[in-house]
Every structure is written in structure tokens, then in C-alpha cells.
Amino acid sequence: MIRFRNVSKHFRTQQHRKTILDRVSVEFLPGYSYGILGVNGAGKSTTMRMIAGTMLPNSGRIWKDLRVSWPLGLSAGFHPAMTGRENLNFVARAYGEDVRRVAGFVEDFAELGDYINAPVRTYSSGMSARLAFGLSMAIEFDCYLVDEITAVGDARFQKKCRAAFEKRRKNADILMISHGMNTIKSYCDKGMLLVDGRLVVFDKVDEAIEAYYRLNR
Incomplete structure (x- = not known):
């Protein structure tokens, strides 16, 4: 509650x-x-x-x-000087999650390739959004906060995001x-x-x- x-x-x-x-x-x-x-x-x-x-x-x-989650898809909380992977590891530790599991999930989901090891400041807005959405799906919450989430990526990736979100919301409130x-x-x-x-x-x-x-x- x-x-x-x-x-x-x-x-x-x-x-x-x-x-x-x-x-x-x-x-x-x-x-x-x-x-x-x-x-x-x-x-x-x-x-x-x-x-x-x-x-x-x-x-x-x-x-x-x-x-309770952070607002879904929010990428403003990433440290720009840290790599994508370093940001993932930091958040995973903060939430008491298995670092390897979270990083592996997001790396596969976000499809950033070698950019996962590049500073977030080098990312396009779309890349940051994919990293953020993947991280949102990697950690299970009882309640997800959704603030005007916008479409992320192309049609194929948007379908992937919808499927992941539908899976999460079966056991969570919004x-x-x-x-x-x-x-x-x-x-x-x-x-x-x-x-x-x-x-x-x-x-x-x-x-x-x-x-x-x-x-x-």
C-alpha cells in the first residue's frame, strides 16, 4: 500500500x-x-x-x-561519465539485485552491443532510453510508475518492450x-x-x- x-x-x-x-x-x-x-x-x-x-x-x-519502481523508462538518473554497464551495476547493487543477472538481462534486452562499455554521455537519446527501459524490466517491482512513457526504438523493439511490460504487470500494480x-x-x-x-x-x-x-x- x-x-x-x-x-x-x-x-x-x-x-x-x-x-x-x-x-x-x-x-x-x-x-x-x-x-x-x-x-x-x-x-x-x-x-x-x-x-x-x-x-x-x-x-x-x-x-x-x-x-516501487522509478518512473518507467527514466534515463535522467544515469551518471553520464560512467559506462552503461557501470550504471547498471550501481543500480543493481542499490536494489540488492544480482549484478551479473541484471547486467546480462539489460545487455541482451537493450541491444547496445559494445556501447554498453561506453560512457552514457556518448549515447543518443534512443540508446539511453533502451538502456533505461531494459533496466526497468530487469528488476521486479510490486508497483511500476509510468509517466507518459514514449515509444522506444523501431517497431520490432517497441513490440519487445510491450511484451516485457505485459509480463511484469501480471504480478504488479501500476x-x-x-x-x-x-x-x-x-x-x-x-x-x-x-x-x-x-x-x-x-x-x-x-x-x-x-x-x-x-x-x-
Whole structure:
């Protein structure tokens, strides 16, 4: 379970204060996948980063008793001066995984060839994305965070990514951000709508989507 207790998050500029969450208390129940909806700028990605633990709230507490992924496909966390393999080894150790197994899986999945031993700063954006997605699939999580994942590689590689993700999600929940409502319907059981600092829970994802459309009229 993922639980928010009186969580507040805001950003302050010289001009004004932008409130993302205002004393929000909510639970993401195990066994369900949630779509997080909201208009552009509402703070969906910020909320997901707080769930991932890469950003802290200003106040309140986020409690987790399950293994949560980083946002799926995220490549921004790689150290550019380290090789692909060195980055994989570092992440595997951080998560208590077998280093050889993770490196072997990603090397085979990402299809980077000798570039696996080159610094990540020499990678194209597509190569970094393949490395990141492979790493996301190499480590099993109880809950996968998906923030507007984009297609990676050519049609053959995209098919490979979809197959790997479908295999993982059979035994895991998903928290997903997407502006594609068909994608939300395909993957999510319940919905949450982020609006004016509140996170409104809907037991049916279709109800969340209807409320989202009303906001965008």
C-alpha cells in the first residue's frame, strides 16, 4: 500500500506560490492500478516523483510497504561519465539485485552491443532510453510508475518492450500518468484526479476520465 498523510507540496517563485498538493490524505490500495489525471501543470509528475522518493513533500508523510519502481523508462538518473554497464551495476547493487543477472538481462534486452562499455554521455537519446527501459524490466517491482512513457526504438523493439511490460504487470500494480485516455483505460482500474491541490479518488477509471474531460471543456 502507498499512503499519503496530510501531504502538502508547493513551489514558490517571486511572483506567486504554486500549490500541487494541499494536506492530501489518500491511499493507493494494493491489487489495483491507478491512472493519475489532471490538466497540464497540475502537478502529476511532481506527485509521481514524490511517490518514487526522488522529491520530498513540504509537509506530511508518504508511507510505502511495497517495492516501487522509478518512473518507467527514466534515463535522467544515469551518471553520464560512467559506462552503461557501470550504471547498471550501481543500480543493481542499490536494489540488492544480482549484478551479473541484471547486467546480462539489460545487455541482451537493450541491444547496445559494445556501447554498453561506453560512457552514457556518448549515447543518443534512443540508446539511453533502451538502456533505461531494459533496466526497468530487469528488476521486479510490486508497483511500476509510468509517466507518459514514449515509444522506444523501431517497431520490432517497441513490440519487445510491450511484451516485457505485459509480463511484469501480471504480478504488479501500476500508477500511470498519460494524456491518452485509451491507454489509461487499458491499464488502470481506478482513477485519481489532481485538481486545485486535491487528489480526488474514483473507484472506476471511466468516472475519473469523465471528470477530467469536464475540466477540459
